[in-house]
Amino acid sequence: QVQLVESGGGLVQPGGSLRLSCEASGTVLEVNAMGWYRQTPGKQRELVAAITSGGASTNYADSVKGRFTISRDSAKRVVNLQMNSLKPEDTAVYYCNVEGVSLSGVSLRAFNSWGQGTQVTVSS
Numbered sequence: 001q002v003q004l005v006e007s008g009g010g011l012v013q014p015g016g017s018l019r020l021s022c023e024a025s026g027t028v029l030e031v032n033a034m035g036w037y038r039q040t041p042g043k044q045r046e047l048v049a050a051i052t053s054g055g056a057s058t059n060y061a062d063s064v065k066g067r068f069t070i071s072r073d074s075a076k077r078v079v080n081l082q083m084n085s086l087k088p089e090d091t092a093v094y095y096c097n098v099e100g101v102s103l104s105g106v107s108l109r110a111f112n113s114w115g116q117g118t119q120v121t122v123s124s
Contacts, residue, residue: 001026001027001102002024002025002026002027002028002098002100002102002111002113003024003025003026003113004022004023004024004025004096004098004113004114004115004116005022005023005025005115005116006020006021006022006094006095006096006115006116006117006118007020007021007022007118008020008021008118009094009118009119009120010119010120010121011121011122011123012086012120012121012122013122013123013124014086014087014088014122014123014124015085015086016086016122017082017083017084017085017086018083018086018120019080019081019082019083020036020080020081020083020094020096020118020120021078021079021080021081022034022036022078022079022080022096022098022115023076023077023078024077024078024098024100024113025077026102027102027103027104028077028100028101028102029100029101029102029103029108030100030101031053031074031077031098031099031100032052032053032099032100032101033050033051033052033053033098033099034050034051034070034072034079034096034097034098034099035047035048035049035050035051035070035079035096035097035098036048036049036050036070036079036081036094036095036096036097037094037095037096037097038090038092038093038094038095038120039092039093039095039117040091040092040093045095046061047059047061048060048061048064048068048081048094049061049064049068049069049070049081050070051070051071051072051079053074054074055071055072055074058070063089064083064090067083067084067085067086068081068082068083068084069081069082069084070082077098079096079098081094083120086120086122087122088122088123089122090120090122091120091121091122091123092120093117093118093119093120094117094118094119094120095114095115095116095117095118096114096115097112097113097114097115098111098112098113099111099112
């Protein structure tokens with residue numbers, strides 16, 4: 001079993017900052033790609049930012065480039081999303097996504113898991 005626990009969402013004024021964190025726990029043996037997605041009512045979930053194993057490469061949605069920064073602490077199996085200069089259009093439920101390998105009984109199994117989602121609201 002793999003669990004992802006997110007934290008850090010909330011209400012912030014335009015121009016403000018928030019930091020989201022997501023920790024993977026359970027029978028995790030290896031964590032590979034990690035990322036953050038967001039979703040608003042009636043729209044598909046979209047990629048916000050992603051980071052490869054070891055943090056060598058990152059990828060951002062055009063709408064957040066220069067404002068958001070994704071990072072990871074591989075030893076702690078944590079992925080963070082620092083969000084600066086927030087805009088009302090950043091309002092959404094943010095989900096972390098983690099790919100890796102877990103122990104299932106006596107077998108190794110690849111997993112792709114989602115966090116429970118955390119609400120980010122940008123409003124004055």
